[in-house]
Amino acid sequence: METAAMLVAAGIECGFVTDPALVGSYGDVPAIVIAQKTRVIPASEAVSMTEKAARALLARDIRQIFFKYCATFDSTDQGNIGPVADLLMQLTGAEYTAFCPASPALRRTVYNGHLFLGTELISDSPKRHDPLTPMTDPDLVRVLQRQTRAKVGLLAHALVSAGAEAAGRAIAEAAARGIRYFITDAIYDRDLDTLAALTCDWKLMTGNATIVQHYPDIWRARGLIGATRRPPCLRAVGGGGVVLAGSCAERTLEQLAEFEKSHPVLRIDLLNAGDVAATVGDALDWARPRLHRGPVGFATSGAPEAVKMAQERYGREGAAQLAEAILGRLAVSLRSVGVRRFVVAGGETSGAIVEHLGIRRLRVGPYGGPGIGTAVTEDEDPVALCLKSGKLGPVDLFATTLDVMLDPGRAN
Structure with a gap:
């Protein structure tokens, strides 16, 4: 819902459903969010639910699927981020994709592939006590690699800072060596600008909701969506x-x-x-x-x-x-x-x-x-x-x- 709200605030009409069967109830909207409860269910169930959602979107001939998860990369060694990403790679035909959980404004940052909450590694933060997905390893390359057979690499901050073109070349070279998943360093909002520019044409992108805010300006500049719409006000509800x-x-x-x-x-x-x-x-x-x-x-x-x-x-x-x-x-x-x-x-x-x-x-x-x-x-x-x-x-x-x-x- 946060992801959809970000798009609405950017003036983009956004459909929101919990049932993939309702995707077809929307007309020509620029974006549709399907919200499903898949974070901690068995990986096979998460994959099955995600497949139904992805196929409903792909039936609309969409440009890109974005797989959203928490800024703290909440998951276990069994999944479900890796297994769901594996499925989406297969369905979209993507050669590679990136993982961008960072939210710099909230001090959720990634550096050298390690996830920080403020000045603490996530493994030293209260997230180590999470009742369902305790985060005890701060190295996201290791965390994700335990969830997938695909080879996981790092897009280091020096390459992100060099800009989208340089980062794209580095990813293409690494992909030629067999790397399919890239944990992306991101410390500043400008890093998210770079990563959005890098990935805006990818068939599949994954990350926390924060990077979604960086796409609409790119879409408008490229004529992919129309002029900014004033965000609608929700109706009043009593009771x-x-x-x-x-x-x-x-x-x-x-x-x-x-x-x-x-x-x-x-x-x-x-x-x-x-x-x-x-x-x-x-x-x-x-x-x-x-x-x-x-x-x-x-x-x-x-x-x-x-x-x-x-x-x-x-x-x-x-x-x-x-x-x-x-x-x-x-x-x-x-x-x-x-x-x-x-x-x-x-x-x-x-x-x-x-x-x-x-x-x-x-x-x-x-x-x-x-x-x-x-x-x-x-x-x-x-x-x-x-x-x-x-x-x-x-x-x-x-x-x-x-x-x-x-x-x-x-x-x-």
């Missing part, structure tokens, strides 16, 4: 408002604490939540008398110690699936009692809630800041969603965003 937090990132915990200063928050202890139906029922009973007074929050989030205890009881994937099942079914119950505004913290949580609510197509609003996407369903009885990365967003995001959903004009 109850809730926060659903599944992320255990430090920033989400800070945002919850800030929201709780003025709004009630129910913290759901996974160790005592084995009965999903009973837990959801209790949470709904707690919410009913409070919702008429304003937004409320629900969280399965916890500190690393609490997460470890839940994983010891249910297993790593089991704990995550339990949290997603609780928040997803709770979202459905809340919708049935009049909630129409949802702020969701965490990428996996966002995917689970969209799936539970049965949302297949959305109108996305313009970019609201790093890691944040907002959208409204196109139904007669609309639902407004803000889906945010667990690691990002201002500390007061929860209450502010729920207010903006009532009156989107105040965000301008």
